[in-house]
Structure formats: structure tokens, C-alpha cells
Amino acid sequence: MFNYLGGENVRFCLYVKEDIAKQVSQSIDLYFNRFLLRSGFPEKAIQLPVEGIFMPFPSNTIQYGLYSFNQIDAATSDSRDNYPYAQLYSFQNQLSDTIVEALGGDDEIDDETIISLSFYLYISWIKALKLLGLKNVNGELTKIYSEMPIDPNKVSISKSTVIQKYEENRETMNEIIKNIFDDSVNVEWVSRWITICKEEITKMIAYYNSPKESDIIFRRIPMLINFHLELSDNMKLILTYFLKNSKVKEYLYI
Secondary structure (H helix, E strand, C coil): CEECCCCCEECCCCCCCHHHHHHHHHHHHHHHHHHHHHHCCCCCCCCCCCCCCCCCCCCCCCCCCCCCHHHHHHHHCCCCCCCCHHHHHHHHHHHHHHHHHHCCCCCCCCHHHHHHHHHHHHHHHHHHHHHCCCCCHHHHHHHHHHCCCCCHHHCCCCHHHHHHHHHHHHHHHHHHHHHHHCCCCCCHHHHHHHHHHHHHHHHHHHHCCCHHHHHHHHHHHHHHHHHHHCCCHHHHHHHHHHHHHCCHHHHHCC
16 A cells, blocks of 8 residues: 655555464565665665654665554444455455556656556446446445545645646546446456456445445445555545546446
């Protein structure tokens, strides 16, 4: 999972059996320390004074115990939820693999790269919803857009800037939507992600048989996309505007 807090870093977590946890952690520590020593990544010196009261971590290091599974569970589940852990983490592994594959050819990963990837993931997920014939998809998407957790106190871009970005990218976004819904997108990870979403949605439909819980089926995957890409409030604002004003709803009526 990406993590935009505290510098440029990646949040990495593993779900393993308790009896091999220590062995796995020691192996991972050895592997990544060797990797960082050989990587040739530039060292970025910490400049004093720093903003805030906490010192940033040194570059090219691994830090442990910063997050707990309780934090992850709170961000990826619902208060009504008893969805099987193994399935939830299996899906997150597939999402992580998709993100790694999608970004594999990018020399530089910036905010625009992450917003573009999130757009691809969302549109492909929406395609999976259509393929499965779920009802009232447009209505559920409208709810998701309006309920996107955005803290206005953390938004630092104006609405005019968001609109400008949309106008600059509108043709490209609508071309992406057309290619995905017409099955003409020639990107392996996109096709695989659609299949992954279909399989996960099918499992959720089988598990959640109560109408009161049906909204979880629509909210789980977007919630996980946001969480794994660690979308900032600015990013979520832009992404929501892009999705809400794109032509994707037209394809859901066909």
C-alpha cells in the first residue's frame, strides 16, 4: 500500500500463520536490507529544523510496528461485517499485485500517475458490476461519489483547478472508458483486474444475503482501492469529479 504521509514510502504488511511469523519477518528483513544496500538509491539527508514535532525516518530504511491489523481492518471493513479474513486478505493481495504490475513500467510515480491508476481500477470495477448484471449501479455509484471520505480541511486545491484538470483529461478518460467497456483495451492487468473484481463480487453476493447489507457489495472494492493507493483528500476530490462527470454512466444504460 502506498503511504503519502511522512515522505515517500510504501506501507507493507503480510498476513501469515502465527507459528512462522518470526521466521518470515527475519527473512524479509534480511532480503530488503540487502536489496536497499545494492539498490544505489540516493541518500536524502534530513534537514533541520523539520516541520512538526517528529523526525522523519532516514531514507532507504525499513521501519517496523508502525501500523496494526486493527487499523487495517477499520479501514477495509464495515461495522456490520464478519466477512472471512482469509478471503479479504486474499483479495487485497490480488489488488496489490495488480498495482505493482500496473506501475511496473513507470520511472516516476507522482500524484497524476496514482490518480490515473485509480481511475483505471474504478472503471474496470464498474465494468465488472455491469457484467454481473447488478441492479441500480448508477444509483449506488452516485452514493459512493457523494460519500467519498474527503476532509475539506485537508483539501488544498480549488474547484476551478479540479475542473481545469478534468477538461484537460476529459477526452483521454472517455477513451479509456470506451476501450474498457468495448473490450478493446490491450492491457493484460486491466482484463485480469476485471476478472478479479467479478470473482470477488460474486463471493460477496453469496455471503451477504441480507438486503440491509447489500450496499457493502458496492462499497468494499472502492474502499480498498482508496486504502491501498493511500489517496490523499486532493486525489479523492479529483477522482470523484472525474468519475462523476465522465461518460461511464452512459455505458451502464446500454
